[in-house]
Amino acid sequence: MRELSEIIDALRRDCDIPDDELKMLIEADDSEAADTLRTAADEVRRENYGTTVFLRGLIEISSFCKNDCLYCGIRRGNHDADRYRLDPEVILACADEGYRLGFRTFVLQGGEDMYFTDEVMCGIIRQLREDHPDCAITLSLGERTEESYRLMKEAGADRYLLRHEAASDELYSKLHPAQMSLENRKNCLYTLKRLGYQVGAGFMVGAPYQTTEHIIADLRFLQELRPQMIGIGPFVPHHSTCFAEAPGGTLQLTLRLLGILRLMHPAVLLPATTALGTISPIGRELGLKTGCNVVMPNLSPVGVRKKYDLYDNKICTGEEAAECRGCLQRRIESCGFAVAQERGDAVGFGGLDQQ
Ligand code: 5AD
Ligand code: FES
Numbered sequence: 001m002r003e004l005s006e007i008i009d010a011l012r013r014d015c016d017i018p019d020d021e022l023k024m025l026i027e028a029d030d031s032e033a034a035d036t037l038r039t040a041a042d043e044v045r046r047e048n049y050g051t052t053v054f055l056r057g058l059i060e061i062s063s064f065c066k067n068d069c070l071y072c073g074i075r076r077g078n079h080d081a082d083r084y085r086l087d088p089e090v091i092l093a094c095a096d097e098g099y100r101l102g103f104r105t106f107v108l109q110g111g112e113d114m115y116f117t118d119e120v121m122c123g124i125i126r127q128l129r130e131d132h133p134d135c136a137i138t139l140s141l142g143e144r145t146e147e148s149y150r151l152m153k154e155a156g157a158d159r160y161l162l163r164h165e166a167a168s169d170e171l172y173s174k175l176h177p178a179q180m181s182l183e184n185r186k187n188c189l190y191t192l193k194r195l196g197y198q199v200g201a202g203f204m205v206g207a208p209y210q211t212t213e214h215i216i217a218d219l220r221f222l223q224e225l226r227p228q229m230i231g232i233g234p235f236v237p238h239h240s241t242c243f244a245e246a247p248g249g250t251l252q253l254t255l256r257l258l259g260i261l262r263l264m265h266p267a268v269l270l271p272a273t274t275a276l277g278t279i280s281p282i283g284r285e286l287g288l289k290t291g292c293n294v295v296m297p298n299l300s301p302v303g304v305r306k307k308y309d310l311y312d313n314k315i316c317t318g319e320e321a322a323e324c325r326g327c328l329q330r331r332i333e334s335c336g337f338a339v340a341q342e343r344g345d346a347v348g349f350g351g352l353d354q355q
Contacts, residue, residue: 065111206249
């Protein structure tokens with residue numbers, strides 16, 4: 001068996017290692033290995049992106065959801081959830097404010113809300129395209145039909161974020177109701193890619209019942225899919241779900257996986273997520289130092305932020321867009337990185353099979 005430092009070198013060199021070594025690295029709870037992995041991930045990120053960090057302005061358009069994912073605070077079955085949806089004019093106004101603040105990517109994210117039909121979404125996307133032709137439009141609206149994805153692409157959307165959540169059928173079915181399937185989720189991701197979207201997939205770290213083998217399945221699936229972005233963050237329990245008492249994902253495991261993902265996918269866009277900032281006051285900074293190159297500050301109106309309640313203690317629910325923008329800029333610069341005022345496509349994107 002190779003030493004951990006040799007395993008990290010091999011992962012950096014080949015972007016791959018066998019399952020047994022991956023298991024060792026995922027489970028390596030020692031600070032020396034963590035330092036080595038962080039340094040390697042940081043170097044690879046610098047080789048590809050220098051010190052640049054891209055901003056994505058997140059607009060949470062609806063907390064209505066027809067799904068019932070067991071871990072999620074806005075699941076249909078949570079009758080205590082306070083629901084809202086933003087009017088198209090409000091969404092466009094959030095984007096205008098974001099543009100003034102220097103954002104050049106907008107992410108429209110929401111639960112699976114039937115109000116946002118293809119017609120409504122395409123209207124918003126077309127207007128956004130017209131208002132801000134130099135910006136990227138990212139959607140994160142869950143599972144929809146191929147036709148819907150196609151229409152929204154034609155209306156001007158560029159990217160789509162859809163975490164696969166769990167690449168093991170067994171774990172996927174423990175975290176989701178029987179009506180949802182991993183097969184459908186994966187089909188959506190492949191469809192989005194085929195339609196020419198830049199896609200983001202990902203999973204929660206430390207989700208209930210998750211084992212190292214499940215995480216290895218996630219990493220293998222990501223190698224197969226080759227998304228432009230990979231979003232991972234710790235699972236954080238929500239008080240009105242059946243996992244209220246489950247332990248959350250840890251900072252150390254999340255950082256290890258971020259480092260591993262940077263080495264496996266040198267040019268991928270890797271966000272330091274809000275969930276990571278929720279479990280540690282310096283979580284996002286540590287993420288940035290471990291290979292992350294994207295942050296997604298919130299542009300939603302402050303009045304609705306607490307209602308987009310995926311998990312407990314979510315940060316940034318009281319801050320105005322400008323405050324989050326300023327706060328993140330300071331945090332990014334404190335790590336020796338610089339905010340980019342540009343769309344921020346993954347390097348090497350442009351062909352059919354990127355990276
Ligand atoms: N803890 C952490 N992340 C969560 N998400 C949903 N619920 C939780 C939770 N309790 C994540 C899912 C989803 C993304 C928008 O938020 O992975 O894809
Ligand atoms: Fe929102 Fe810091 S990022 S307050």
